[in-house]
Amino acid sequence: MKQALHLQQGQRLQLSTQLQQSIRLLQLSREEIRQEITSALESNPLLEERESDALPDMPSDADLGPLADLLTEPQQADRAFSEDEWRDTPGVDRHWEHSRSLSSTGRSTDDAAYDQEPLWESKQDSLSDILLEGLSLHRLSDSDQRIAQALIGCLDGRGYLTATYDEVRQVLRPEIEAEDDEIDSMLHLVQSLSDPGIGARDLAACLTLQLNALPEGTSDLQKAQEVIHEHFALLSSHRYETLAGELNIDAPALAKVLELIQSLDPKPGERLAAPLTQAVTPDVLVHRQDDVWTVKLEHESARGIRISDDYQPYLDAEDQTTRKYLKEHLREAQWFIRSLQQRDQTILSVAAQIVSVQRGFMDEGDKALVPLTLKDIAQALDLHESTVSRAVDQKYLLTPHGLFPLKHFFSTGLATASGSQTSSRAAQARIRKMIESEPPLKPISDSRLAAQLEKEGISIARRTVAKYREQMNIPPASQRKSVI
Numbered sequence: 474m475k476q477a478l479h480l481q482q483g484q485r486l487q488l489s490t491q492l493q494q495s496i497r498l499l500q501l502s503r504e505e506i507r508q509e510i511t512s513a514l515e516s517n518p519l520l521e522e523r524e525s526d527a528l529p530d531m532p533s534d535a536d537l538g539p540l541a542d543l544l545t546e547p548q549q550a551d552r553a554f555s556e557d558e559w560r561d562t563p564g565v566d567r568h569w570e571h572s573r574s575l576s577s578t579g580r581s582t583d584d585a586a587y588d589q590e591p592l593w594e595s596k597q598d599s600l601s602d603i604l605l606e607g608l609s610l611h612r613l614s615d616s617d618q619r620i621a622q623a624l625i626g627c628l629d630g631r632g633y634l635t636a637t638y639d640e641v642r643q644v645l646r647p648e649i650e651a652e653d654d655e656i657d658s659m660l661h662l663v664q665s666l667s668d669p670g671i672g673a674r675d676l677a678a679c680l681t682l683q684l685n686a687l688p689e690g691t692s693d694l695q696k697a698q699e700v701i702h703e704h705f706a707l708l709s710s711h712r713y714e715t716l717a718g719e720l721n722i723d724a725p726a727l728a729k730v731l732e733l734i735q736s737l738d739p740k741p742g743e744r745l746a747a748p749l750t751q752a753v754t755p756d757v758l759v760h761r762q763d764d765v766w767t768v769k770l771e772h773e774s775a776r777g778i779r780i781s782d783d784y785q786p787y788l789d790a791e792d793q794t795t796r797k798y799l800k801e802h803l804r805e806a807q808w809f810i811r812s813l814q815q816r817d818q819t820i821l822s823v824a825a826q827i828v829s830v831q832r833g834f835m836d837e838g839d840k841a842l843v844p845l846t847l848k849d850i851a852q853a854l855d856l857h858e859s860t861v862s863r864a865v866d867q868k869y870l871l872t873p874h875g876l877f878p879l880k881h882f883f884s885t886g887l888a889t890a891s892g893s894q895t896s897s898r899a900a901q902a903r904i905r906k907m908i909e910s911e912p913p914l915k916p917i918s919d920s921r922l923a924a925q926l927e928k929e930g931i932s933i934a935r936r937t938v939a940k941y942r943e944q945m946n947i948p949p950a951s952q953r954k955s956v957i
Contacts, residue, residue: 495812499819500863503756503771506813510778519784519799519806523777600632600671600746601625607666620651620659624672632671632742633679634660670741677705683737696720696730708734713956728956755871757824757879759835766835768824770817771871778813780806819856823864826850827882834882838874839902844886844894889930900931901941908947913955 501509514520598606604625613621623644627636636644638656645651664672669686673679680701687694699720700708707716708731717727738744759768784799827850833841847865851858865879886894904922911917917925919942923935942949 494808495815496860496863498812499816499860500866502867503754505867506816510813513806513809514778517802517806517809519780519802520778520809521781521783523779598746600628600630600742603746604628604663604666604671608663611662616649616651617655617659619645619649620656621663624656624660624663628672628742630742631740632673632745634672634674668738668741668745670738671745676739677701679739679741680734680737683741691733693726693730693733696722696726697733700730700734711952711954713954717956724956731956753869753876755876756820756868757870759824759828759870759872761835761873766828766832768821768828768870770821778810780810819860819864820868822854823850823856823861824868824870824879826853827865827870827879831882834874835872840899840906842882842884842896842898842902844896845883846885847883888932895931897941900926900933901945903929903931904938904941905945905947908942908953911953916950916953918950 498506498509514522605622608618608621608625620641623641624634626644627634627641629635638653641656642651660672664682669683670679671682673682681698684694684698684701700716704716704719707719713724713727713731717724720727720730722730755771757768758771759766761767780803787795787799790796827845828835830845830849831842833843847858847861850856851861854861865883868879870877870879870882881898884896884898887897887900889895903926907917907922907925919935919938922942923933923938926933926938939949947953
């Protein structure tokens with residue numbers, strides 16, 4: 474082997490730091506953007522917050538240019554801003570806010586945006602926290618305290634005890650050698666610390682604990698306990714006719730017993746310490762205006778940033794270090810504001826194109842959705858497919874039918890008898906509607922659902938129907954059968 478030099482010519486796209494920032498900002502959610510703005514305000518002294526009533530309108534499309542243009546001109550991102558540029562920069566380039574709107578036909582509108590803040594709640598305690606807090610109210614010996622704590626630590630998210638007594642002893646050794654009756658006594662205490670059902674070993678035991686906690690005069694209580702104790706297998710397999718015979722009751726009476734059992738919580742731990750869900754606010758709003766569906770960005774709740782004028786006198790300072798420091802932060806501030814503007818414009822354009830394609834959904838809902846892919850939107854807007862993917866990620870559209878993620882409007886197509894295609898989501902909506910109207914005593918099987926869709930002109934396999942049904946969290950026909 475010997476060393477040698479070789480020359481090779483080729484083209485490569487070099488992403489600048491600022492361009493990477495623009496791409497990253499595009500895919501962030503609304504709350505993540507708020508955090509990004511807060512971080513920028515704290516780190517860049519040239520950025521300041523502006524009151525909402527003093528915010529100007531967002532720049533026009535001509536001032537911003539498409540994101541694709543930025544990708545083809547990375548050298549502009551690294552260009553330094555001069556002091557004169559700062560002084561001559563129009564006010565519109567110094568501010569940012571969510572105020573632009575577009576119709577589904579691409580026209581701009583001047584409608585005011587709505588002001589809506591997400592709701593935030595305090596941190597939710599875990600199941601262990603809740604039980605340990607209840608345990609602290611009991612005066613126990615050190616040994617019993619440790620046993621109870623070990624049992625709490627062995628509970629899963631449903632509230633079930635998944636460990637055997639031998640495994641609990643392994644946790645306690647070598648400090649404590651616990652007998653079965655000691656562990657059993659502390660398990661009964663743990664089961665009493667919170668809602669009934671916590672600390673059960675399985676579903677039958679969980680339901681039994683809840684039934685035992687009901688008042689003795691509860692209607693159908695004894696029959697429900699009999700079902701759980703002696704006929705749980707029949708209940709699990711939905712063999713209602715056999716179950717009614719074993720209980721020596723008719724179907725209406727069995728329905729009342731099952732209603733009591735179904736009122737119980739099979740996973741009390743999940744409900745007790747259910748994680749708080751963050752309230753979702755829309756990024757884009759859609760409404761009808763003069764028979765045209767119009768989209769607009771949701772207002773950023775009185776949040777706006779601009780380049781502060783407080784540091785402008787220091788540009789004439791003789792200290793080169795100060796001048797360099799200000800110029801660097803000025804460049805960062807300018808690019809950050811323009812990146813936020815470009816992010817909004819891209820999201821708005823993508824949303825407008827989606828609404829333009831899915832006008833039928835705005836009128837009729839899911840059943841009118843048409844097949845749509847990221848590539849379709851990218852080609853229509855002359856953007857890269859990855860740009861569209863980032864623009865729809867974690868973004869929400871408020872429609873007349875509710876709040877939907879932008880990804881909801883993308884789906885594959887299914888062939889129809891007419892030779893055209895229908896959206897897979899439209900097929901799901903039709904499946905759901907047929908199941909909702911099925912006879913309770915004779916649910917529609919997946920095969921019959923596929924056959925019915927075939928009659929309506931939608932070509933679909935039984936396994937595809939089953940997949941769609943599972944995606945909608947609908948149980949199979951055998952589990953949807955009712956008693957009466």
